[in-house]
Amino acid sequence: MNVVEIAGVTKTFAQGNVTALENIELELQPGEFVSLIGPSGCGKSTLLRVIGDLTPPTSGTVTVNGKPAHRARKDGDYGIVFQDSVLFDWRTVAKNIALPLEMLGWDRERRKTRVEEMLDLVELRSFADHHPWQLSGGMQQRVSIARALSFEPALLLMDEPFGALDEMTRERLNLELLSVWEKLGSTVVFVTHSISEAVFLSTRVVVMSPRPGRIAGVVEIDLPTPRTAETRYTPRFFELVTKVRELLRSRGEHLLPEEEELLEADR
Amino acid sequence: MKRIVEWLPALVVFVLVVGLWEGIVRALHVQQFLLPKPSTIVSVFWTERHTLWPAGWYTFKEALGGFALGSGLGILAATVVGRFRTLGRALMPIFIAANAVPIIAFAPIFGAWFNPISPRSKMAVAGVLCFLPVMVNTLRGLNSAKPRQIELMRSYAASELEIWRRVRVPTALPFVFTALKVASVLAMIGAIVGEYFGGALNALGVLINSSAEVFQFSLAWAGILVASLLGIALYGAVVGTERLVVRWTPDMRET
Numbered sequence: 301m302n303v304v305e306i307a308g309v310t311k312t313f314a315q316g317n318v319t320a321l322e323n324i325e326l327e328l329q330p331g332e333f334v335s336l337i338g339p340s341g342c343g344k345s346t347l348l349r350v351i352g353d354l355t356p357p358t359s360g361t362v363t364v365n366g367k368p369a370h371r372a373r374k375d376g377d378y379g380i381v382f383q384d385s386v387l388f389d390w391r392t393v394a395k396n397i398a399l400p401l402e403m404l405g406w407d408r409e410r411r412k413t414r415v416e417e418m419l420d421l422v423e424l425r426s427f428a429d430h431h432p433w434q435l436s437g438g439m440q441q442r443v444s445i446a447r448a449l450s451f452e453p454a455l456l457l458m459d460e461p462f463g464a465l466d467e468m469t470r471e472r473l474n475l476e477l478l479s480v481w482e483k484l485g486s487t488v489v490f491v492t493h494s495i496s497e498a499v500f501l502s503t504r505v506v507v508m509s510p511r512p513g514r515i516a517g518v519v520e521i522d523l524p525t526p527r528t529a530e531t532r533y534t535p536r537f538f539e540l541v542t543k544v545r546e547l548l549r550s551r552g553e554h555l556l557p558e559e560e561e562l563l564e565a566d567r
Numbered sequence: 568m569k570r571i572v573e574w575l576p577a578l579v580v581f582v583l584v585v586g587l588w589e590g591i592v593r594a595l596h597v598q599q600f601l602l603p604k605p606s607t608i609v610s611v612f613w614t615e616r617h618t619l620w621p622a623g624w625y626t627f628k629e630a631l632g633g634f635a636l637g638s639g640l641g642i643l644a645a646t647v648v649g650r651f652r653t654l655g656r657a658l659m660p661i662f663i664a665a666n667a668v669p670i671i672a673f674a675p676i677f678g679a680w681f682n683p684i685s686p687r688s689k690m691a692v693a694g695v696l697c698f699l700p701v702m703v704n705t706l707r708g709l710n711s712a713k714p715r716q717i718e719l720m721r722s723y724a725a726s727e728l729e730i731w732r733r734v735r736v737p738t739a740l741p742f743v744f745t746a747l748k749v750a751s752v753l754a755m756i757g758a759i760v761g762e763y764f765g766g767a768l769n770a771l772g773v774l775i776n777s778s779a780e781v782f783q784f785s786l787a788w789a790g791i792l793v794a795s796l797l798g799i800a801l802y803g804a805v806v807g808t809e810r811l812v813v814r815w816t817p818d819m820r821e822t
Contacts, residue, residue, distance in 0.1 A: 354718050374724045386715045390737040390815045399733075403723040431815045 301366060303455055303487040304328040304351060309360035311346055311513075319512035320346040324360070326506065326515065328455075333481060333488045335498035335505045337544065343513025344491045345459055351489060352378050352457045365454050372454075376404055379448030379486075383460040385440035387432040387447075394419065394428040397447045404451055418446040421480055438469040445477065449484060456481075456488045462497070471529070474500055478527055495548070499523075499540045500532060507547040517547040603785045612789040618774070623793040626758050626771035629686045630801065633693020634754035638747055640694070641701030648702075649709040649735075659706075666699045671757070675764045683765040689772075693757030697750035701743070708742025709735045741816060744809040751805045755798040 304327065311321040320343040328334055336344040349355045351362055353369040364372035372378065379400075387396050394415050401411045419425045422442040432440055441461060448456055462470040474497060481488060492498050498505045502521050509516040521540055523531055531537055585605050591597070592604045599607075612619065648655040674692050681688035712734045720730045762772025775790035 352722060354721065373722060376724055378722050380719060380722045382715050382719075384715070386713065386719050388716065388734070388737070390740075390813075400723050403720075403725055403729070433816065 301330075302327045302363075303330050303332070303365060304489070305361075305363040306347075306351065307361050307363070309347070309350060309357045309362060311343070311350060311355070312358045321350070321357070322512035322514050324513075324515060328487055328489070330487055331485050333490065333501055333503045335490045335492055335502040336508060337492055337495065337498045337505055338508030338513075338516070338548065339493070339510055341513075342508040342510040344493075344508050346513065347508075348457050348459050348489055348491050351455075352380060376400070376451065377454040379451070379453035379456045381441075381444050381448045381456070381458045381461045383463045385432070385437075385444035387440055387443055389432055392429050392431055393424060393435070393443050396432070396443055397450050400447060400451045414450055418450050421449075421483070422446045422476065438465055438473060441465065441473065442476070445473075445480070449480060449486065452484060452486070454487065456486045458488065458490045460491050460493070463492070470497070475527075475529065477501065482526060495541055495544050496532065499537060499544060500527060505540075505544055507544060509548075516550065519543050519547065600782055600784045603788055607785050608788045608792060611785040612792055615786060615789060619771075619789060619793050622769050622771040622774045622790070623797050625686070625767065625769055626689075626762065626794070627755075627797045627801075629689040629761075629770075630693050630754040630758035630797075632686070633690040633757055634697055634750055634801070636690060637694035637697025637754070638701045638750050641698045641746070641750075642705050642743065644698075644702045645705035645709060649706055650731075655706070662699060662703065666703065670695050671760055674761050677761070678764055684767055686767070686770075689758045689761035689766060689770075692761040693754040696753040696757040700749050700753070701746040704742045704746035705739055708739030711742065712738045740813050744805065744813060747805045748802060748809075751801045752798060755794060755801065759794055 306324050306326040309321055309324040310319070312319050324347060326334075336347060338344050346355065350357050351364070351369065353362075353373040362369040364377055367375070367377075388399065391399065397415045397418050398411045401414060406414070415428075416425070419428055422445060424439060424442060424446070427435065427439065432443070435443070445461065448458075462473055465473065478501060490498070490501060499519075499521055500523075505519045505521060507516045507519065508514065519540060523534070523536055523540070588602075589605050592602055648658055671692070673695070674688075677688045677691045677695075681691055709731075712730075716734050716738075717730055720734055725733070759772040759775070762770045763776050766773045771790055771794055775787045775794070778784070778786040778790065
């Protein structure tokens with residue numbers, strides 16, 4: 301059974317009469333890591349929010365684990381990571397990770413065990429009792445990921461989770477995310493506007509084009525697993541990056557100057 | 568040790584100012600009714616302690632009552648108004664306009680409503696002074712939760728009540744304490760000024776007012792000293808509570 305089935309999803313915003321998404325069709329199998337990539341305004345974040353039932357589609361349906369998205373949200377099927385870590389300042393690192401578990405009604409012992417596992421997973425054990433302000437941006441985002449994974453959600457939704465981090469931290473967290481994903485076998489939808497990040501992480505890259513937001517093409521990523529820092533230097537990696545870039549380019553007539561720059565910067 | 572070093576500059580300035588005050592008054596032979604010497608004030612503060620402290624305590628209780636009542640109702644009102652948006656839209660402009668009214672001007676009216684001698688009229692003045700800043704700040708705090716935090720809670724299928732309890736209330740707490748600090752000062756002002764318009768004979772405001780009328784300025788100054796100490800104590804109690812409750816922000820350590 302597919303984890304996610306998106307059928308004929310269209311989303312228009314009344315303000316400014318914008319069509320953010322037009323007739324999106326997409327299916328995700330269990331354990332897939334799918335990246336959504338495209339210039340700003342292509343609706344990739346909107347699509348993620350529609351999948352997560354944070355915003356309703358204007359028409360079409362989203363089915364998660366065979367249920368409507370609304371039901372799936374009520375059942376706690378989603379783990380979400382935003383661009384900023386969205387930690388709760390008044391909770392320690394351990395308590396931030398435990399929050400979804402509290403919401404799901406786990407008892408104290410079970411929470412404690414799981415939080416410790418997650419802290420080990422993201423290598424923050426010695427920071428369990430720190431408050432968010434005492435952590436660096438990269439560490440905060442690791443807490444956010446640990447929190448999203450703590451209850452083993454069927455679907456992990458990540459909206460440019462590493463967008464605000466420096467390149468070094470970003471590449472390290474990419475590797476960390478992959479090892480966590482391989483261990484837990486979750487299904488991931490990952491929004492990014494970095495081509496190399498999308499290719500490095502994914503099993504499939506969905507390229508989107510703007511105005512209206514559509515799927516321009518899908519690239520299967522057949523790089524061998526597990527991926528390592530060296531994967532980025534293999535010829536196949538470059539071929540796939542080029543393939544994604546060409547798909548983005550083929551819609552070039554729709555690009556605004558600043559989006560052109562964005563593509564250039566990623567080269 | 569570190570604390571002493573931190574406080575040292577303030578202590579030095581305080582001693583300098585008091586010393587300068589004493590020196591200038593002595594050197595220029597300033598009249599007693601214009602400005603008594605600090606040493607005179609302190610000596611009256613000591614000799615009249617059996618009058619001053621009971622008077623201070625009496626007024627402090629009024630201030631405390633008004634503080635508790637006004638702040639409590641302010642937090643309650645903010646909670647209700649925050650829950651029902653339409654109510655908030657109807658009431659907020661009125662509250663904000665009311666905030667600009669010099670409430671203290673109502674002191675004689677409260678005297679007429681509650682019997683000018685009774686401590687209740689002073690509590691009413693102090694309470695009304697505390698109410699608006701606490702209510703406005705609490706409401707702002709309850710509405711300051713980040714939209715992303717609320718979305719995240721929704722993704723965990725949290726109910727509105729859970730979002731309120733786990734996100735809105737903790738976000739509001741620093742705002743509430745900022746307001747309570749302001750309110751603690753206002754409560755003392757309300758109680759004392761309320762007493763200037765009449766009150767029990769053993770009240771601090773009455774004592775300060777009547778001493779000044781009969782040219783016992785040193786006694787009036789000693790009364791002001793008592794009022795200041797009690798005001799600082801109330802403010803300090805709020806700050807202490809804040810440190811116990813709000814332990815998660817870095818800037819808590821700075822102030």
